[in-house]
Amino acid sequence: MAQMEAPNQSFRYSDIVVAVAVLTTVIMMIIPLSPVILDMLLIFNITIAMLILLSTMFIKGTLEISVFPSLLLITTLFRLSLNVSSTRLVLLDGYAGQVIAKFGSFVLAGSVIVGFIIFLILVVIQFIVITKGSERVAEVAARFTLDAMPGKQMAIDADLNAGLINESDAKQRRKDIQREADFYGAMDGATKFVKGDAIAGIVIVIVNIIGGFIIGVLQRGMSIGEAASVYTLLTVGDGLVTQIPALLISIATGIIVTRAASEGNLGQDLTSQLFRRPKVLFIAAGLLALLGTIGLPPLPFFTISILLAILGYRMMKSEEKTAVAEVEKAQEEEMEEIKKPENVISLLNVDPLELEMGYALIPLVDAQQGGDLLDRVIMIRRQCALELGLVVPPIRLRDNMQLKPNTYSIKIKGVEVASGELLLDHYLAMSPGFEDDTISGIETIEPAFGLPAKWITTDIKDQAELAGYTVVDPPSVVATHLTEVIKSHAHEIMGRQDVQSLVDHVKQSHPAVVAELIPDLMTIGELQKVLSGLLKERVPIRDLVTIMESLADHARMTKDNDVLIEYARQSLARQIVKTYIVPGTNQLSVIALDPSLENQIRESIEQTEHGTYLALDPTQAQRILSALVSEVERVSQLGYQPIVLCAPIVRLYFKRLTERVVPQLTVLSYNEVGTNYEIQTIGMVS
Incomplete structure (x- = not known):
């Protein structure tokens, strides 16, 4: 505690000392000083100048010496008072102390002309080079600092709103910006003191030489040569004693106004x-x-x-x-991190989506080798957002040496759900429905939809396209497969946090809808189940406002998620049915269910406290599925997309009954179709 208080004790009366020193400086211009006191003050002036210069070289930021503009004024005033005192002694006594005499004799080295030229060179260096440059830099710095203040204030507010800093940090940063603006504004004016000091130095030297020459010849009876030698020696010595500290402070001014963004002091920055x-x-x-x-x-x-x-x-x-040491340090830190028990938790993180590739497929990702798979992944996420309304989490792409060189694997939450094999120097040609023997290639299966295809070489690509084949390159095969996997498993990918992000987005434009539904009528988890149920049948959830309004209307009557999903589908009926309408018409071709079959399914629905399910006899269920598969195959051969139309209460349970056998089958209810469309029955399941 005593050590901490020592500096405070030392500078307890510093404010009084500085005030007295400034007043004394002004009084020195009036009261004559003895040569001994003048010597001490001249040495003190040189010392102060050296301290200021060294301080500016060791600071990291201008605010560490924010008192510099005031210090510049005080030191300039002090030098001018010394000039007045020394001029008085030189003209009255012809002697101004040992410091001035030694400086003059040392620099002149027996030649008055040489000493005077050296003095003029120092003044020119200070006035034209250093002072002029410092003045311009200070002016520009002040202007740019003031112009940048609004932007810096906005950046602080943005960081504060984002939670990157707290209120105390923001307050301190605002204070620093204000101090910095005040500092450069003051420096813009303070550099004029240095410029004026240089001009005053030249004028004082000329006055001293002329005045000393007149006094020496006319009053003291000196010869012209003797008067010129004595007074020129004293004048040049006086000028050097005061101009050297002025030069040091001018250099310090230039250093402090030219300091840009840095992480260390001037010496460290220069060497590094x-x-x-x-x-x-x-x-x-x-x-x-x-x-x-x-x-x-x-x-x-x-x-x-x-x-x-x-x-x-x-x-x-x-x-x-250093490079070797950094590598070793990184390895040691990695080993230490692995050894720490608390870091085992980081190993539990599972990526929502992963695409692993064998080493031969790495060129698909490497942009330097022409790979554009990363750009395609970005477009896939954009496409899924537009088509499904789902914000797909970032997809991690990595190589896996355990895979075959040309194989890739798609994983969801760490578990493989799909895979495929590519030939990078080939194209995948999918058959138009008939085989052309002139198109030779390696037989394979298109991974996204399971269609028969061939890997063909580049030289027969045009021939295959003319023959009606659909020809795609390997990156398109991966991108299509990945897109299809995301669409098929969208209900697994979307979690509660994703739903919360969607709700927050809706809340910005429709706060009343969100406030009515959440949390009074439904929780985030219940909303997630409804949205997952829609995505499972590839119903887009992009119109989340309509979905939430429908749920708000019906959530008071029932908590059954299956029923709420049906209500949500009915609110999106136009959007759902539009996908299956024959282009250019209002015609919808469907497969109907026999009324007796609908009644049988309706009577088999069992309701329990945990929800409802279909309790259908296995033999009867098998006959229904067999009839459905036959009808779907017949309709597909006629060129129609298989769509089953049934009663609303039956739709969900019939879909669940058939999704294992015909997973891509579309099942619609009468309430979803409405009266605006022309229904064409092209088959019946009975």
């Missing part, structure tokens, strides 16, 4: 970004060595070339060691 590419160092070393061999001084060029080559070699070895 400038010397992290060994190839660059090797090329530079080679160019320097080449220049040293074509006539330029070999010693300096070869020396620097060798240093760069050594540095590049060390960087390359360091990168190799």
Whole structure:
């Protein structure tokens, strides 16, 4: 605790000290100072300048030294007061302390002209190069920072609404944005102090030289050469003592306004970004060595070339060691993660949909080899959303070395439900209903619908198409098979969380519908059972608003999911029947049920506390199925799609009776067809 309080004790009266120092700086312009005190203040000025420069080099963000604009004003005022004090001593006494005298004699080195030229060069560097650039950068930074404030504020609000940050973090980030805008706005004005300081330095030197020359010759009786030597030495020394700290602070100003986004301080950023590419160092070393061999001084060029080559070699070895260390660290972390007992839970995750492929089928996925299966998977999810109203979860594609090279496997919740085999250098040709002996290929079965087909080579593709065959490439075979599997198992894929997402989507546009149904009349689980029942018979659930309105109307009367499914189907009757209408007409061709058969099925329906089921004699059920299969085959040979039309109370139980034998059979009820369509009976099951 004592260690924590020590800094606070040290800076307890810092505000009073700074206030007194600023006032003293102003008073120094009026009250004469002794040469000893002036020496101490000049050294203090150099020290402050060095501290400011080093501080700007070690900060990671501009807000770490947000007081810099005010500091720039104070240091400028301090230097000007020192200029006034030193000018007073130079003109009155011809002596302004040891620091100014030593600086002047050291830099001049016996030549007044050389010293004056060096001083002018320093002033030009500060005024034209550093100060001018810093001023422009500060102006642009202030403008862009202010323009970007609304966007940053919106980004903070978006992160807050998304739950990525809490209210405290948002408040701090808003405060930082405001402080950053204030900082760059202040820096835009503060750079004018540095510019004015440089101009003042030039004016003071000229005044000192002219004034000293006049006083030396006219008042002190010095010769022209002696006066020029003494006062020029003192003036140049005075100028250097004050301009060197000014140059350091100008550099610090340039550094702080040119700092962009970084993760470390200036030194770390420079070394990590400038010397992290060994190839660059090797090329530079080679160019320097080449220049040293074509006539330029070999010693300096070869020396620097060798240093760069050594540095590049060390960087390359360091990168190799770092890469190896990262791989080893990743392996160790992976082993540690596996050993942790709590991470066993992650192994229990099961992907809703998976497509595993043998190694020979990897080119289907690799975009660099022309594979577009990933794009096709995206289109499949889009197609299922449009046709079924189902948001298909992400499909994981992976290779499986345990599969045969040309085989793929489709899994739902970790269990294989379908598979197929492809020949990548062939096309799959499906027969038009008759065989053409001129089309030769490898006999196979189309995996999606079980149709007879052939794998044919590329050179007879056009010939097969002219013969009436349907020819598709291997990626289309996989995509079609995957689409058919998703449609057939849509009721298994959709879970409660998916239903909740659909309900949330509906709630945005129809909140009253959702509020009426959930949770008072139905739970999410009960709604899922109804939607799954619809998807099981490939009834689209895209019009979820209509489905939920129908359920809200009837859920008060019954809790039987089977009955609710029938009500939902009736609300979607137009959408269901439209799929089976003969194009261009209102005609619906169906297979009817014998009235006595309907009565028999109706009388066999048993109702229990757990629901209803069909209690039909096995022998009778077998005769019904045999008659149905015969009728379906006859209708299919005539070119019609088999559709059974029956009474509403019978529809669901007849569908369940037949789905194992004729899984793709469409069963409609009279209530679904309505009176707008012309019914054509093309068969009867009796």
